Amino acid sequence: MQFARLAGVRAGQRVLDVGCGPGALTAQLVERLGADAVSAIDPSGSFVAAVRARFPEVDVQSGVAEQLSFPDGSFDIALAQLVVHFMTDPLSGLREMARVTRAGGLVAACVWDHAGGGGPLATFWQAVHDIDPRARGEAELAGAREGHLAELCEAPGLDDIDPTSLTVNVRFTTFADWWEPFTLGVGPAGAYVTQLDQARREVLRNRCAQLQPPAPFQVAASAWCVRAHA
Ligand SMILES: C[S@@+](CC[C@H](N)C(=O)[O-])C[C@H]1O[C@@H](n2cnc3c(N)ncnc32)[C@H](O)[C@@H]1O
Numbered sequence: 001m002q003f004a005r006l007a008g009v010r011a012g013q014r015v016l017d018v019g020c021g022p023g024a025l026t027a028q029l030v031e032r033l034g035a036d037a038v039s040a041i042d043p044s045g046s047f048v049a050a051v052r053a054r055f056p057e058v059d060v061q062s063g064v065a066e067q068l069s070f071p072d073g074s075f076d077i078a079l080a081q082l083v084v085h086f087m088t089d090p091l092s093g094l095r096e097m098a099r100v101t102r103a104g105g106l107v108a109a110c111v112w113d114h115a116g117g118g119g120p121l122a123t124f125w126q127a128v129h130d131i132d133p134r135a136r137g138e139a140e141l142a143g144a145r146e147g148h149l150a151e152l153c154e155a156p157g158l159d160d161i162d163p164t165s166l167t168v169n170v171r172f173t174t175f176a177d178w179w180e181p182f183t184l185g186v187g188p189a190g191a192y193v194t195q196l197d198q199a200r201r202e203v204l205r206n207r208c209a210q211l212q213p214p215a216p217f218q219v220a221a222s223a224w225c226v227r228a229h230a
């Protein structure tokens with residue numbers, strides 16, 4: 001919701017959702033613009049299938065940001081919500097987003113503040129590093145430190161680069177509600193948990209429980225954002 005608002009998405013525009021995942025942003029775009037005005041792309045077959053099933057009228061493609069299957073200047077806005085840090089080649093991904101956006105249109109991206117400890121996984125990675133100081137977190141990923149998304153936008157020749165940030169608050173009723181998603185193997189945090197044996201997983205779970213306040217609790221999560229013109 002906040003990211004779509006930040007990008008100034010409004011009726012009459014054609015918008016591309018790059019790295020749409022299961023469709024959280026796609027849903028907001030459809031609500032604001034109608035399904036005909038929205039395209040989405042993701043490399044994960046299961047996410048593509050889920051978004052197609054949920055929004056049969058949205059053009060959902062299978063593919064990566066680095067090689068977008070859309071003609072030049074197809075969109076008024078190209079958005080990548082929490083995706084740039086997963087791209088194999090973020091510069092190519094942003095260059096492609098600029099290519100498929102019309103001249104003067106908007107390219108916008110956001111990535112959690114993993115480096116500044118403001119992201120939603122800060123407590124998780126703190127617990128990991130308390131136990132395993134050599135574990136690689138997500139702080140070094142593209143766009144995860146202040147100013148880096150804006151730097152990345154310079155190479156593709158984007159103009160009027162405007163770095164900003166946003167913060168969301170998520171409430172958890174129980175500690176299990178917070179912990180369980182880490183056991184699903186999603187993203188670097190999930191991958192870290194699933195390669196642990198049961199005993200080491202329990203040690204990490206207990207350390208996380210020590211660091212979190214008693215439930216119910218709220219997690220404030222900040223993301224670095226950038227808006228720029230094609
Ligand atoms: C954290 S999810 C974000 C999903 C969605 N944008 C959202 O905000 O809910 C990251 C998504 O990026 C996708 N992804 C990974 N590498 C990508 C790439 N090179 N190009 C486009 N999407 C990619 C993943 O498949 C995943 O769906």
